[in-house]
Amino acid sequence: MEVAMPSRSRRKAVRSTDPGQSAWWLLAPVGGIVAGTSIPYFATHSAAWATGGGAIGAAIGAAAAATPQFRDWVSTRSRRRQIAESAGVTTNINGEPLEALRVHRSDRDNTEFVPRDIQGQLVEHLNNGTPVLIEGPSMAGKTRLALETIRSHWPETPFWFPRDEGDIEKFLNSNQQPAPETIILLDDLDRFLSNQSLTLGLLNHWANNSCTIIATMMHSQYIKHSDRSNEKVSGWEVLNRFEKLTLPPSLSTTELKATQLTSYADQLPQIESIGLGPLLGCAEAARTTFTDELEKHSWCGALIKAAADWRRIGLGTASREQLISLSEAHDDDTWGTVNWDDTWKQATRLINHTIPLLRQIDDDRWEVLDIIADEANWDISIRTLTSLKDIPLSPQQAFRSAITMFLHGDPSLPTRNMFEFAIEKNPDDTITLGTYAFFLKSEGVDMDKAEEMYQRAINVNPKISIILEGYADFLKSVRGDMDKAEEMYQRAINAEPTNADALGNYAQFLENVRGEMDQAEEMYQRAINADPSNADALGNYAIFLKNVRDEMDQAEEMYQQAIDAEPTNARNLGNYALFLHTVRDNPDQAQDMYEQAIDADSTNADTLAAYAQFLENACGDMNKAEEMYQRAIDADPTNTDTISDYALFLHTVRDNPDQAQDMYQRAIDAEPTNVRILGNYALFLENVRGDLDKAEEMYQRAIEAEPTNVRILGNYALFLEHVRGGIDKAEEMYQRAIDADPTNADTISNYALFLHTVRDNPDQAQEMYQQAIEAEPTNARTLSNYALFLHTVRDNPDQAQEMYQQAIEVEPPNANILAAYAFFLHTVRDNPDQAEQMYQQAIEAEPTNANALDKYAFFLHTVGGDMDQAQDMYQRAITANPTNANTLGNYAILLQTLCNDPDRVENMYQQAITTDPLHPNNLSNYASFLNNIRGDIDQAEAVYQRAINADSHDARTLRAYAVFLHTERRDMDQAQDMYQRAINADPTNATTLVDYATFLHTVRGDADQAQEMYQRAITTDPTNARILANYALFLITVRGDMDQAQEMYQRAIDTDPSNIDILGNYAQILFAKPDDTEAISLTEKAIALADNDDTPLLTECHYYLFSHSPEHRKESGRALKTLLTDGVTTGDWSFEMNLERLRREEDPRLELLEAVARTLDDGDTSRLDAFEEWRDL
Secondary structure, three states: OOOOOOOOOOOOOOOOOOHHHOHHHHHHHHHHHHHHHHHHHHHOOOHHHHHHHHHHHHHHHHHHHHHHHHHHHHHHHHHHHHHHHHOOOOOOOOOOOOHHHOOOOOOOOOOOOOOOOOHHHHHHHHHOOOOEEEEEOOOOOHHHHHHHHHHHHOOOOOEEOOOOOOHHHHHHHOOOOOOOOOEEEEOOOHHHHHOOOOOHHHHHHHHHOOOEEEEEEEHHHHHHHOOOOOHHHHOHHHHOOOEEEEOOOOOOHHHHHHHOOOHHHHHHHHHHHHOHHHHHOOHHHHHHHHHHHHHOOOHHHHHHHHHHHHHHHOOOOEOHHHHHHHHHHHHHHOOOOOOHHHHHHHHHOOEOOOEOOEEEEEOOEEEEOHHHHHOOOOOOOHHHHHHHHHOOOOHHHHHHHHHHHHHOOOOHHHHHHHHHHHHHHOOOOHHHHHHHHHHHHHHOOOHHHHHHHHHHHHHHOOOOHHHHHHHHHHHHHHHOOHHHHHHHHHHHHHHOOOOHHHHHHHHHHHHHHHOOHHHHHHHHHHHHHHOOOOHHHHHHHHHHHHHHHOOHHHHHHHHHHHHHHOOOOHHHHHHHHHHHHHOOOOHHHHHHHHHHHHHHOOOOHHHHHHHHHHHHHHHOOHHHHHHHHHHHHHHOOOOHHHHHHHHHHHHHOOOOHHHHHHHHHHHHHHOOOOHHHHHHHHHHHHHHHOOHHHHHHHHHHHHHHOOOOHHHHHHHHHHHHHHHOOHHHHHHHHHHHHHHOOOOHHHHHHHHHHHHHOOOOHHHHHHHHHHHHHHOOOOHHHHHHHHHHHHHOOOOHHHHHHHHHHHHHHOOOOHHHHHHHHHHHHHOOOOHHHHHHHHHHHHHHOOOOHHHHHHHHHHHHHOOOOHHHHHHHHHHHHHHOOOOHHHHHHHHHHHHHHOOOHHHHHHHHHHHHHHOOOOHHHHHHHHHHHHHHHOOHHHHHHHHHHHHHHOOOOHHHHHHHHHHHHHHHOOHHHHHHHHHHHHHHOOOOHHHHHHHHHHHHHHHOOHHHHHHHHHHHHHHOOOOHHHHHHHHHHHHHHHOOHHHHHHHHHHHHHHOOOOHHHHHHHHHHHHHOOOHHHHHHHHHHHHHHOOOOOHHHHHHHHHHHHHHOHHHHHHHHHHHHHHHHOOOOOOOOOOHHHHHHHHHOOOOOHHHHHHHHHHHHHOOHHHHHHOHHHHOO
16 A cells, blocks of 8 residues: 655744733834834924824833733634634534535435425524434435534524534533534534533533524434433433434435435436435445454454444444454454454445445544444454553543443443543543442442542542532431532532532422422422422422422323423323322223323333332223333333332232242342332231231331331331230320421321320320321321311210311222211211211212222111112122131121021031131121021030130120020029129210120129119210110119109100100000000001011000000001000010009900910910900901
């Protein structure tokens, strides 16, 4: 190869092109000397010179004095101009050839331009001041489109075109900036992102200075830099500032029509096939040549692969030595020995006399053809990356290599070594030091070294905002030094007041750490003002407006702005989906947002996990929910929160406690001090596994990890209270929880319930409820619990109703609260119609809420409603929650009432007991079934004893067993012991007190103690009609106190005016007094209210009227005769008080009425035939 050599002529001095170094600067001082000597001479010859010479001399002398300063000023401007020219600032876009403007060379005339469809969008965005990135494959025509758009729309506007990757840095280091309204073309944006010379702050500065910014980028590089996993180093935040337009290589129908009007028309079939750019740039020939070299396993192929990797890593142009050294890392792909001169010649030869695979950019600066790098389909190996350490690299190239290893997720040690290598080459490069610190923090290794790197970077340059901000985050999240972190945030903002990321991160710090909401909002607003398209700042501000300000409309506006700014931001899409679901109650739109979020980033573990929870809780799509949980865990196998949530799903939805426990254990092994996971695992062990010791261990570990965690302290208090019976320690936990957060309404409400039910301190309980409501007036659960307290403890149904209504107003669709209010309306307000309405609202709000379905079924059952509907509600409740022992037990009771299939009833009881073998009510009810239906007294007693062993303080079970011992076993001593235990367990249970009173006067003959029990029962429940009536009967039959008995009956009727038994019994007393008018009225009312099934009561009432009311005598006598003929009797019911009155009055019908009374007892109607009155009926 011939090389032209310069002739060896004698060297000449080269004049500096800097005017400050020119000899012309001597003219001013020399001129001063000449003037100084000449002016006196001329002055002697001319009056004009005499007067003007002084002025001229002074002026020249002043110029001479100022010459050094003026020369320095001009010299500086000259140097800046030279730098600007070399950095492309003075490029003549209209005068330079296309190849000089980085357009691909062609083997044909390529001066004609075919307009592209996206050009209108491009111009519109640029006119709006929006930076635009044209992204697409190599040779699609990106650079050409940008140039032709500038030429046609802004031909006279100042233009800056940095050609080399170092041009931006070179220009800025000369303390220059583009003039306002300059057009800036950043061709192949990767070059400036890779060397960190283009920052988000710089880009925003240019945009704010009215510069028009266009960038181009190959698709492969766009994919690399759009990686958000390490956005601080990938350049993502810069990339996201641009409006992206994608330019495909193929032409549209419109573009093809335009091509027909050009000289390219004869190549239209090829253009349709491969595109215009690839045709002009010889793309097919380049691909074929490279493929051939690879298939031959030639060293030329290895060299081009190495050059492509060099370009993909972002190392800029390379020297021959660098590329040869890197090629040797690819020697596994090659055969034979190498002659590098021949190989180099092969790689740089022109294809089609137009383009080489490896092209020369400058003296010994080489670059692979764009299309080869863009279409590279092999992974950059760790061997290739680590080999860079042995290649002569510039400090910037060493740094970029480390960054690439970091982004590739390569092993930590080689990446760390590359960072150390970069720092060794340039110990004072702040960006390298700061990025290395960020790497160490991200990897979770050597935090002391990370801090040292941050401090070194800041010492070198204390005004790099991104490093100050990174150190602030380090101090907050690693060191926990909030004061120093805040100082760093403030220094970052002072260094760059328009850095939207620093402002937004400081806003989050103020919100979440300092609780300074007003100042946080100010920072959010400053961040958005600095960069209105910063999707992270907009999204975080939306969360702030929702959670802190409760400004839902404004929050939604911010979410929408954030999504408009970055439509593929998976985090914002996912958060907006959550907002649409929980705030707007729009699950359909929420699901659409979740799907968009996953389309935007199918490996975002947080979005996948959130969508899984949405599908589980809002859609009931358990199969898809599980798929999302599994995808989330595959995307991030170390995300312990997702693993824990999946564990919860497995045991609550899939009923797979074994796999759930594996997931919990996996999460805890990965993060042994995660308080949330420890707390959830404790609940699982407590409620699912029944492993109480291990559950307590988890609670204690959680509290040790975070001693002021309110949720854990509160749950542990409940565990101690209800499981361990450690009342004093439970109260200590409640108090610690409230001390940790005096505004946590749930904890305060639970403590109030504890004070009421355990400590029997209703005054302090009420104070706690009021404190909870003051802390959170809209906490529906607290309002509902307080309502229950007010009507059960304070006997204040009016205020209780007000609290229920407030709770429903705060949270209208809460099925549990609606069901609780329905129960109140039924049992306290005696308003079954409104109660049923509330139950129906509860089920409409949550059609699968097992609690609401169960309570509504029980309501229908107890009020004598639609039994088919009651059965349907129980079945729906069981479908919603097949393991709810309460529902299964209540359904067994209903079946026992409805059907004559004892096997089915028993099966339901056994299901309930299998679900919860320690449920005392179900065991007690099953024992009653065995006794009353099966007649199996021994098995019934065994089940009663199981119930008492399950809960020896359950008053209801103890009372039922006492009645069993009394009536079936006739074991009066043990029965009395059970009654007393039941009363000790619940001294205010009126039913138990009445049953014990009956036992005392019928079995023990202890009328005094019996009367005391009745009075305690009435004090406890003064409006219980049954108790009042039983006490009235006791007063009549045992005490003979008719007046007080009458008072009790009157109170009973006032309480329950439709109770036919009480009406009939009270009528009997009134007839005996006598008070016939009132007695007849009550008897008539009882008969009118009675059903056809109430035959014994009807018989008693007709007897009273037949005996004491002449006007009813015939009608009631006939009714009695019919009832007796049908075989109805009244059993052992006594009519003695009625007969006693008749005897006192010497009623002539006494003998007949005595005979009827005996017949009502034994059913023998033959004795009545002797009486004419009876025969005539």
